[in-house]
Amino acid sequence: xxxxxxxxxxxxxxxxxxxxxxxxxxxxxxxxxxxxxxxxxxxxxxxxxxxxxxxxxxxxxxxxxxxxxxxxxxxxxxxxxxxxxxxxxxxxxx
Numbered sequence: 658x659x660x661x662x663x664x665x666x667x668x669x670x671x672x673x674x675x676x677x678x679x680x681x682x683x684x685x686x687x688x689x690x691x692x693x694x695x696x697x698x699x700x701x702x703x704x705x706x707x708x709x710x711x712x713x714x715x716x717x718x719x720x721x722x723x724x725x726x727x728x729x730x731x732x733x734x735x736x737x738x739x740x741x742x743x744x745x746x747x748x749x750x751x
Contacts, residue, residue: 679750683733689714690726691735691748698748706744 675681680688693712694704706727709715715723727746730736739745 679735683730683735684726686718686722687726687729687735689718690723691730694736694746694748703739703741703745703747706746709746 672681675688680691683691690709693709693714696714697704697708697712709727710720710723718726727736731738731746735748735750736746737749739747
């Protein structure tokens with residue numbers, strides 16, 4: 658099987674998993690921000706804005722777009738402010 662075939666099968670699996678966890682109703686950028694937060698959460702329970710902005714999933718996204726995506730994810734109850742100062746988020750949905 659070619660690498661492209663493997664990639665297509667992997668993308669199909671990702672779509673199924675995104676549907677299972679409720680990420681089909683968010684934009685591509687919101688999904689990438691959410692997945693970056695989940696990956697960063699492994700290091701610390703509170704995800705910091707500076708770490709989100711520097712994450713490899715978001716290298717090609719602008720700072721204002723990332724902040725809009727964060728706000729949207731909060732409005733949709735996927736993320737929440739940590740309540741202990743600025744620049745920290747906790748994941749609401751898993």
